[in-house]
Amino acid sequence: MADRPHAELGGKTCLQAAKTPNLDQLATMGQVGMVHTVPDGFPPGSDVANLTVFGYDPRKYYTGRSPLEAASIGVELEPNDVAFRCNLVTLRVTGGKSAAGGKGRRAVMEDFSAGHITTQEGRLLIEELDDKLSTDHVRFYPGVSYRHLMVWKGGKDKIDCTPPHDIQDKDIQDYLPRGEGDDLINELMEGSFNILSNHPVNKGRVENGKRPANSIWLWGQGRRPSMPTFREKYGIEGAVISAVDLLKGIGLYAGFEVINVPGATGWIDTNYAGKAEHALWALKTKDLVYLHVEAPDEAGHTGDLKNKMKSIEDFDEFIVGNIIHGMKQFDEYRILALPDHPTPIELRTHTSDPVPFVIYDNMKVRKGDFVSYDERISERKDALVFKEGHTLMDYFLKK
Ligand SMILES: [Zn+2]
Numbered sequence: 001m002a003d004r005p006h007a008e009l010g011g012k013t014c015l016q017a018a019k020t021p022n023l024d025q026l027a028t029m030g031q032v033g034m035v036h037t038v039p040d041g042f043p044p045g046s047d048v049a050n051l052t053v054f055g056y057d058p059r060k061y062y063t064g065r066s067p068l069e070a071a072s073i074g075v076e077l078e079p080n081d082v083a084f085r086c087n088l089v090t091l092r093v094t095g096g097k098s099a100a101g102g103k104g105r106r107a108v109m110e111d112f113s114a115g116h117i118t119t120q121e122g123r124l125l126i127e128e129l130d131d132k133l134s135t136d137h138v139r140f141y142p143g144v145s146y147r148h149l150m151v152w153k154g155g156k157d158k159i160d161c162t163p164p165h166d167i168q169d170k171d172i173q174d175y176l177p178r179g180e181g182d183d184l185i186n187e188l189m190e191g192s193f194n195i196l197s198n199h200p201v202n203k204g205r206v207e208n209g210k211r212p213a214n215s216i217w218l219w220g221q222g223r224r225p226s227m228p229t230f231r232e233k234y235g236i237e238g239a240v241i242s243a244v245d246l247l248k249g250i251g252l253y254a255g256f257e258v259i260n261v262p263g264a265t266g267w268i269d270t271n272y273a274g275k276a277e278h279a280l281w282a283l284k285t286k287d288l289v290y291l292h293v294e295a296p297d298e299a300g301h302t303g304d305l306k307n308k309m310k311s312i313e314d315f316d317e318f319i320v321g322n323i324i325h326g327m328k329q330f331d332e333y334r335i336l337a338l339p340d341h342p343t344p345i346e347l348r349t350h351t352s353d354p355v356p357f358v359i360y361d362n363m364k365v366r367k368g369d370f371v372s373y374d375e376r377i378s379e380r381k382d383a384l385v386f387k388e389g390h391t392l393m394d395y396f397l398k399k
Pocket of ligand 1: 298
């Protein structure tokens with residue numbers, strides 16, 4: 001949700017301009033502050049930022065994005081396995097025969113999500129790749145939409161790989177993986193282009209005016225992390241609700257139950273109300289629910305101001321509003337609301353800037369002037385500041 005001021009919004013941020021009466025109500029009656037979710041020296045990925053929000057110090061527990069997603073897909077990693085995020089992407093190739101070779105050829109990252117390809121189509125393509133490219137050491141596993149998994153047994157993990165959403169509309173030549181083991185990774189990516197370009201799924205997509213998933217892009221690699229569960233850390237039980245494998249994976253390592261909500265898509269058409277309903281239902285048996293919404297981030301990546309505003313307003317109305325209402329059935333409770341990181345429209349990628357948060361405690365209702373939930377919380381004298389972002393969860397759960 002967090003962003004920077006926009007001329008189109010009269011110098012306001014999305015959060016300032018959007019109608020968010022429910023977040024404002026929490027801010028007015030609760031404790032507001034700013035939290036640094038990305039430690040210095042770390043890339044501002046959703047993996048790092050959400051580990052922080054979950055209360056795990058990335059400096060101690062972060063081993064890469066893909067191992068967290070592997071857990072969600074149900075792939076158990078052995079100690080010497082290296083998991084890679086395998087995006088299905090759209091490359092725009094001109095002047096050569098293949099994506100990664102040939103004189104005079106140019107391959108541009110046209111779409112890191114291959115037009116938000118459906119899960120069903122993505123699965124067919126990944127199964128084809130597993131058929132054609134897998135070996136004793138390399139396997140492909142289907143995930144959701146454009147987000148899939150490659151596991152390299154006895155693999156190398158010190159390869160410099162670039163997230164594809166950071167190189168939209170750029171020539172991939174300058175961003176191909178580099179480092180020990182890069183030859184295999186580049187071979188797989190090039191091999192995928194030759195297989196996927198002519199696949200019936202892609203021919204059908206092109207005929208229907210959609211972007212073809214004509215290549216994979218491997219990145220976000222790492223070995224399995226070892227994290228204490230919430231039961232071990234805090235003595236409580238949790239559940240996670242998200243459309244995104246990464247979030248479910250962090251939840252699984254935290255010992256949470258993963259609750260799959262029908263119609264949760266990770267996009268602006270997600271089932272907001274269903275997520276709130278499932279969260280309230282889960283709280284009858286769990287101590288904590290981590291409810292994640294991806295839509296404002298995706299709108300940020302596509303530079304879509306209108307949809308970012310809409311997703312924030314929908315989040316406020318159908319998630320925060322329904323949660324505030326539904327929590328009244330419980331005697332004592334707290335609500336923490338925040339973005340994991342900013343995805344500013346003008347940059348179309350994540351930043352490390354601190355984000356505003358609010359904690360509402362129904363046993364400690366603050367009575368005072370109206371507080372708007374937005375980035376200007378950073379200017380308030382009563383704002384708490386968490387430089388060590390992972391300690392916010394400790395603060396939120398303290399007795
Ligand atoms: Zn993002």
